[in-house]
Amino acid sequence: xxxxxxxxxxxxxxxxxxxxxxxxxxxxxxxxxxxxxxxxxxxxxxxxxxxxxxxxxxxxxxxxxxxxxxxxxxxxxxxxxxxxxxxxxxxxxxxxxxxxxxxxxxxxxxxxxxxxxxxxxxxxxxxxxxxxxxxxxxxxxxxxxxxxxxxxxxxxxxxxxxxxxxxxxxxxxxxxxxxxxxxxxxxxxxxxxxxxxxxxxxxxxxxxxxxxxxxxxxxxxxxxxxxxxxxxxxxxxxxxxxxxxxxxxxxxxxxxxxxxxxxxxx
Amino acid sequence: xxxxxxxxxxxxxxxxxxxxxxxxxxxxxxxxxxxxxxxxxxxxxxxxxxxxxxxxxxxxxxxxxxxxxxxxxxxxxxxxxxxxxxxxxxxxxxxxxxxxxxxxxxxxxxxxxxxxxxxxxxxxxxxxxxxxxxxxxxxxxxxxxxxxxxxxxxxxxxxxxxxxxxxxxxxxxxxxxxxxxxxxxxxxxxxxxxxxxxxxxxxxxxxxxxxxxxxxxxxxxxxxxxxxxxxxxxxxxxxxxxxxxxxxxxxxxxxxxxxxxxxxxxxxxxxxxxxxxxxxxxxxxxxxxxxxxxxxxxxxxxxxxxx
Numbered sequence: 001x002x003x004x005x006x007x008x009x010x011x012x013x014x015x016x017x018x019x020x021x022x023x024x025x026x027x028x029x030x031x032x033x034x035x036x037x038x039x040x041x042x043x044x045x046x047x048x049x050x051x052x053x054x055x056x057x058x059x060x061x062x063x064x065x066x067x068x069x070x071x072x073x074x075x076x077x078x079x080x081x082x083x084x085x086x087x088x089x090x091x092x093x094x095x096x097x098x099x100x101x102x103x104x105x106x107x108x109x110x111x112x113x114x115x116x117x118x119x120x121x122x123x124x125x126x127x128x129x130x131x132x133x134x135x136x137x138x139x140x141x142x143x144x145x146x147x148x149x150x151x152x153x154x155x156x157x158x159x160x161x162x163x164x165x166x167x168x169x170x171x172x173x174x175x176x177x178x179x180x181x182x183x184x185x186x187x188x189x190x191x192x193x194x195x196x197x198x199x200x201x202x203x204x205x206x207x208x209x210x211x212x213x214x215x216x217x218x219x220x221x222x223x224x225x226x227x228x229x230x231x232x233x234x235x236x237x238x239x240x241x242x243x244x245x246x247x248x249x250x251x252x253x254x255x256x257x258x259x260x261x262x263x264x265x266x
Numbered sequence: 267x268x269x270x271x272x273x274x275x276x277x278x279x280x281x282x283x284x285x286x287x288x289x290x291x292x293x294x295x296x297x298x299x300x301x302x303x304x305x306x307x308x309x310x311x312x313x314x315x316x317x318x319x320x321x322x323x324x325x326x327x328x329x330x331x332x333x334x335x336x337x338x339x340x341x342x343x344x345x346x347x348x349x350x351x352x353x354x355x356x357x358x359x360x361x362x363x364x365x366x367x368x369x370x371x372x373x374x375x376x377x378x379x380x381x382x383x384x385x386x387x388x389x390x391x392x393x394x395x396x397x398x399x400x401x402x403x404x405x406x407x408x409x410x411x412x413x414x415x416x417x418x419x420x421x422x423x424x425x426x427x428x429x430x431x432x433x434x435x436x437x438x439x440x441x442x443x444x445x446x447x448x449x450x451x452x453x454x455x456x457x458x459x460x461x462x463x464x465x466x467x468x469x470x471x472x473x474x475x476x477x478x479x480x481x482x483x484x485x486x487x488x489x490x491x492x493x494x495x496x497x498x499x500x501x502x503x504x505x506x507x508x509x510x511x512x513x514x515x516x517x518x519x520x521x522x523x524x525x526x527x528x529x530x531x532x533x534x535x536x537x538x539x540x541x542x543x544x545x546x547x548x549x550x551x552x553x554x555x556x557x558x559x560x561x562x563x564x565x566x567x568x569x570x571x572x573x
Binding site: 037038039040041042043073074075076077078079080083084085086087088089090158161162164165166168169195196198226229230231233234237238241242244245246248249251252253255256257259260261263 | 267268269270272273275276277324325326328329330331332333334336337373374375377378490494497498499500501502503505507509510512513516520523524556557558559560561563564565566567568
């Protein structure tokens, strides 16, 4: 009621000068905010709808970043030792989301510069992934607190491998035409969750860019959770692993015994 | 029809997994083995994470061995005392094996050790079986009598202390060799996701010199006890047992095993051994091949176990 009166008052008094230039705004919603992983789960498609409100009609770009719960990544490199391909010592990378999608209406590199994309973590190359256990701080050439990685020059090869492997597992993706403007200021993006998507809370960040800078943002959360039997078994196996182990073994032995009894009667 | 596995966290095609269970069950019923050595690599091939495949196989092996051991028990073809001694060794081996597997996974070397174990054990056993069975087939073709059974038991088997009488097997030997054999197979069952029948059976025949009629039933008894423990330990320590996967495999495995047991009567024993030897050899070489081929992707993500 009060909102309506305010709006009417604002419309009725055109003499009042606008105190601020009109700020662009962005708004968005997900078709589904709760993805349920049950026994027939084989991935999900979630549509994100949104609108750009900008009276000035300046050219706008929209970037949608979806991040799943953070999962540390253990990665190893195979190298040849005396004719055999062996695994190296595993390296743990932190800061890697378990799921990542960057969708935009045109290539990210055309929308904003390197520094801005890096700061926002927009794009697979700009994810804040690092291997803290491999780092040490030392003084080099008289400069104090230089962060040095034990992986040396290979560090970026390792980091790129994390992204590449996640991408080939369908967990990371970058779609430079994933955001489509369907009408004046109205856009739509599709988020495809593979069956292997981790469970947990996902955050979708919707960013409006103008002249290469982010001018408005919105964020939405999405939860992916196991339900029903899937959830019960998962929780049981992790909270009371011993009773779960005993019960599943009893089930297996009982099945074997039942089968032998059944086939004997024939 | 895809089904989502709660622990493996991947979706698999349920009829495919049941069919896989049936195929391995058929082979297992036909040759009187657990079939873990074949199933675990196949599961990994179909996208199940290796630790989950290895651990869930323990349930499958225990269940399908349970279904066969009942039949052997009714025929009085199980030496419970020998089975108990082997299983006591197996229990120790399983504890060691599960902890060893945990450490290997933390070091990132689990894949290597699994591949190497497959390569070494399967190719050695496969080649020995192949030579022996081909020899038997050739001799039969030429109409020669079967090779005389060498009844000379290795001397060290009798020199060891702690002798025990095993009336059903008509043996009076030290408990140390069966204990050690059981422990060794227990470690393998935890690391390779196998029951260990393919090692246990030849060892019982050629090293312990047990009567052939007792061997399969007794080895099944040891396998059930060891894999039952391995399964519970894997669930408790590593949380890698997927009961849904195990149930799917068991459904197919139970039916396949019965069909396989019926089909086996159509072949001669040495022909069966030759086919089995070929399968064992192929699986071993295929698993080992990965160690020598240049990988397409030099980096490997390691599932779970981030501490």
